[in-house]
Amino acid sequence: MRSYRLDSGAGLGGLRLDVSELPVPGPGEVLVEVRAASLSYREAMILEGRYVLPVRDGGIPLAEGVGVVSATGPDVAGPPVGARVVVAAFPRWQDGPFSLDVIDQIGGSLDGMLAEHVVLPAAALVEIPDDDLTDAEAATLPVAGLTAWNALTGGRGIRPGDTVLTLGTGGVSLFAVQLATAMGARVIATTGNEARVGLLRELGADVVLNYRDTPDWPGAVRAATGGRGADLVVEVAGNLESSLAAVALGGEIAVVGFVGGRPPASLDPYAVFTAGATLRPVAVGSRAQLAALVAAVSTHRIRPVLGRVFPFDDAPAAFRHYLGGTAIGKVVITLEPTHDNGGK
CATH class of the missing domain: 3.90.180.10 (Medium-chain alcohol dehydrogenases, catalytic domain)
Structure with missing residues (x-):
């Protein structure tokens, strides 16, 4: 063998x-x-x-x-x-x-x-x-697939009218777009590559933001949700400050990983408190x-x-x-x- x-x-x-x-x-x-x-x-x-x-x-x-x-x-x-x-x-x-x-x-x-x-x-x-x-x-x-499923269903879950935010076009993020769409959520996806916008839309994303063209993409997420923010963020990049700025009050950030490398220990406790959101680590x-x-x-x-x-x-x-x-x-x-x- x-x-x-x-x-x-x-x-x-x-x-x-x-x-x-x-x-x-x-x-x-x-x-x-x-x-x-x-x-x-x-x-x-x-x-x-x-x-x-x-x-x-x-x-x-x-x-x-x-x-x-x-x-x-x-x-x-x-x-x-x-x-x-x-x-x-x-x-x-x-x-x-x-x-x-x-x-x-x-x-x-x-x-x-x-x-x-x-x-x-x-x-x-x-x-x-x-x-x-x-x-x-x-x-x-x-x-x-299972990591995306856990991120979407293992905590607060997806409720009617929810908006889910996905980051990038890695394997977990693409699954999250597909699964969240199938569960009836409105999906906002980010990417730094304009050539991947079409794929995200094909998979079901309602709004796609290019974070290179829109550096304040958390602000764009809030604008696309009437100021509320995303109810659930599938966080794969390790950029918690931006995800905290994009999440809705009472929402959840499913912390999957940090594909950009381990970030410095700079998370502001004030930002965590004022976001009013739950940070939930996801282990597959x-x-x-x-x-x-x-x-x-x-x-x-x-x-x-x-x-x-x-x-x-x-x-x-x-x-x-x-x-x-x-x-x-x-x-x-x-x-x-x-x-x-x-x-x-």
Whole structure:
């Protein structure tokens, strides 16, 4: 069986191909033949050695992926052999609030999805219909899609008449535009690239603001909402001061991350107090939330936005493309069925 291994903080030089015996599932586990795996911003942080959670050196990377159950261990009630599945990034986080007790994560402290076969806990899997999404599309749900879903539904949620503000055109932000639109929200999206305005409108954004042309984009958000501001902000950039200036009184800022790098500690407590909003950190999501996302994607016929798809043999090129910062849509690595008996 072939897999890629990665050493945290070693850059792309730490990514290497490995050949090993086919793993055998134990009690409560299943063997999954991987069909596709997807990159997310956490991979960039792991490569640079700045990911906030533990990462095991020499582990298999990528938390996002989809595959087909090919064998089961003892005491497995489901999913059955032949089922197409995605896995929750935090396998032991079944439902409820996140805690340090369930901090072990796929593609970090646990082996990830960039392999021909992986052994996974059956309880962490969610079946995904074969006729809704391609494998490449389905592979994008467990991190980017689930993070957006948690940002939109895990706190105050979306209420009738709400305005949702999304920032940029990364994977989480594009999912947030699609999901918020499907849930009936009015969506305001920002971008610094005029060429991406059309995509955001196609996905459902009602208003698109170019923050390079409109430096006071929080003021523009308020103008577009009659002075109220956005009820829910999906904050991925780490620019909390601007998001606080754009959020409505009593609204929520779902703090997903800081793709622009870790910002200086300059947050003004006065700005937090006067905004009257809740700041809620988002750590991907639970298995229950992943199941809800899969159902919502199926119900609303949402198609994830794909950038480029690479074959398994070209995984290093996929990483280079993603790290180049020009990708629009998810970067996915696909695998062909192997029928592996351990000797490949």
